[in-house]
Amino acid sequence: MTRQLRLFLILLGLALASLAAAGQALAHAALIRTAPADGAVIAGAPAEFSLSFSEPVSPLVLSLIGPDGASRALTRFTLGDRTLTIIAPSDLANGTHVLSWRVVSEDGHPVGGSVLFSIGAPSAAPPILTAQTDPAVRFMLWLGKLGLYLGLAFGIGGVAFMAWVAPLPAAARAPIASFLALGLLSMPIAVAAQGLDALALPLSAALQPVAWQAAAASSFGRTALIATFALLAALLALFRPGGRGRLLATFVWLGVGAALAASGHASAAAPQFLTRPAVFMHAVGMAGWAGALLPLAFALRQPDGAQVLRRFSRRIPVLLVIILISGLALAIIQVERLQALLTTPYGLVLTGKLALVVALLGLGAFNRFRLTEAVVSGRASARSQLSRIIAAEIALVVAILAIVALWRFTPPPRALAAAAAQPASVHIHTGKAMADINVTPGRTGPVTISVSLLDGEFGPLAAKELRLALSRPEVGIEPIERQATRQADGSWQVSDLTLPVAGRWTIELEILVSDFEMTRLKETLEIRP
Template sequence: MIRRLILLLVLLCACAAATLRPGPALAHAALVTAMPADGAVMARAPEQFTLSFSEPVSPLVLRLISPDGATTTLERFTLRDRTLTIEAPTELAQGSHVLSWRVVSEDGHPIGGSVVFSVGAPGARPPEASAQRDLPVTLALWLGRVGLYLGLVLGIGGVAFPAWVGPLPASSRKPLRMMLVLGLVVVPFALAAQGLDALAAPASDALRPEIWRAAIGSSFGRTAAIATAALLAGLISLSLAGGAGRALAFAALLGTGLALAASGHASAASPQWLMRPAVFLHGISMTAWAGALLPLALAMREANGAAALKRFSRRVPLFLIALLASGVALAIVQVETPGALLTSAYGLVLTVKLALVAALLGLAAFNRYRLTAPASRSVEPAKLRLRRVIGVEIAVVLAILGTAALWRFTPPPRTLVVALAAAAPASVHIHSEKAMAEISVTPGRAGPASVSIALLDGNFGPLAAKEVRLSFANRTAGIEAVERPAARQPDGSWLVDGLTVPVAGRWSVELEILVSDFEMIRLSDTIEIKP
């Protein structure tokens, strides 16, 4: 059976190598707004740069590429939740600059991009770093996840068998120890891959200290630390007899749930009070059920196999109920709409996983209702058939773990929706007898923003204005009017750039439109700014 499992794992690796082709890095959070904006041409050099994201992030690498191609690392910055404010170098040269950034989102996934702006006048665009994924690093990320899952689910799940089923068969100790050691060996391998991906570095840089600092500093670093402790506890429990061994194995099982809940898409989703417990419950339920399969199959060769089978059949429904309930909650939050199961990469991975889980449940039902009774009576053909079906179940579990590891490369639909919502503008239409204005604040949330103003006269015709001035106030929050002049755009609209809306809420907005030296039109209304 062990040789068959190894062969299946090799086949899964081959499939993953074919699937994980180099391609653009997928974002798990999104840049909502940048100051300067991409493509902006500025009369004078900015004193600072501002990047606002759809989710909380932490900076990894910030660089400024000057018109002559020289690169400056930006190390002075402040971070407030979703907004990163970076101090600009002094005396920026005339021409086009590239602000290149790479941050890590709350779920542990790196995001990178760049913003091009010009001082004085646009010049030749400086070269930018490629955002392509490196195939060896991508494959290492997947293999690291699969190896860690094998150690946690099959290794720790197996040593937890005595805690709820019965004594471990002697023949199961060696394969379980191999799984646990595999998990421990894979942890540094997975950390190195995480660091390489975080800094967009090639595999040849795996030994650089900054690679390891980036990996350990990410949320996956917490997962690696907890997983290591859980795997060591599971390994030690194999050497302890009686209640001490069972207690340590149970602690390792809880550690598996904590490790899986410490990072990843679902753990970073809202509401946190639901999602992290759901990931924890999903992890320990899957581990207890799937990890018990190998010891159960080997127990069927021994005299006490019938008793172990009865206890397993009687108690496993509790784990299945917890597994399905937590899985449904996670899927609803992550996917949001049924259509996303087939229209997003994350949804397609989930669809494949659901199909595999359905097959696993079908095999489990066949075992329970067709084979358990005769096997419990020590009918040899039924026991042999049961062992073979359990072997197929273990193969399906391996396929599930390999599929779940692909989620590392696919942002869930909820993050895309959040990014779109965060970038959506707030707008208001103001109409009077003499003039009307369509005002859009992008993004429509607190933080750096730009304001676009389209003007018409009272008869829906173009309004020729000499000057436009914008006033923003939120007196409920104790903020008096902030006034900014608007700049006429080539299309006839007016733009206020570099505005910062400090807090969410209902803001008073007023326009002063200078039509001529003797006529001023004032328009006012309120606009809702989201958090």
């Protein structure tokens, strides 16, 4: 076994180990706001529900579980970019309901959750079922993505060699065609796994139409469609010599960028005018660089191989500049903080990718500055050494793509930051008074607390003063007291407060209704780290 093959197997093993340890996929689009609010008690049945997210989403499964535990599907809704408005059934009973939702975010990731609200007064909450993704589906999704990436990089990238370097060596056509076939065969695997993951279905449901429909409705459906046409067109270009073949090769090369920019983490990030073009350019540059390796290896066996190598060596710096600039822009947007490279799953995947890319750049630099001129001058030993290094580069590209496929299971730090910024909320309901409390952000550190007060009949409560206290006596934190300030809209606010630790805090409101009446409300809420 060669050293290059051993290196590839080690890196592939690390990628599979990372996949196994990734756990359940985390949410990539955060739920920002709901109506009714989570935990709210409302006087009468609402005409509609609304869910607002941090990114555009598409609904997959919507249902409402009533106080009696019966579940009914919610099929009437409208979608306005980031807000999903759902028509409520007209016969909702009093008591506690659970609005269960599962959507797919713009980056192709399924997101699910539940919202509890009560009509009239709370009752025993019906059970909430949490969707879990089958590990076999996760592996199938990773494998399908890897096969697709290999087809795009070595298949279409190999065809692109015709457009920007030189005609393909005849011996290179068969292996490039094999990679194109791999991409096409991997497509249905990736699409089926995308649908299964979106609906949290087991692997046994892979042939059910609903899974394929869910995948087609997601942003990955656009990627699959564009990539399929590009792979098929690349097969046609592969066996069309001359100017027409080169023109078609150019279009399918650009198809790699269009396919990968149609979905995924980075393409869904803001600002779109920067991220989508950056993904496009990064993908085109990657395919051009990686796809040139196989043709170069075969060209070195031909008499004119030195001239092909020199042409590639002169032109590759342009692609490398495109790859590095676009990659840097995307990394800054996605990671946001340098420490996230080592403290988040997404950052660790990026760090692993960067380490392999640095190794790949090192081999490329050695080829350009030490071996290219030696090959051009006719040294046979230099050709042999360069061929071995190109084999190592191919193994590194495969390992990089295997690691990149893991990004499907890791939320970018920007998405984690958006989720962390969401408020922690609690509703307190008594016969005399009610309060809706929002702590923003709902995590440790400086926070702002907003309180809306209602009387026992769901009308506004005209309080004279409001004082609140937060405590965690189990960890030695006695009540932190603050006087709230009335706002122009009638709500109350406390802004000069810092919560030092995460966990379940006790919050107590002291409401001065009049000079002779004081009402106290008490509840707990969860503060995230």
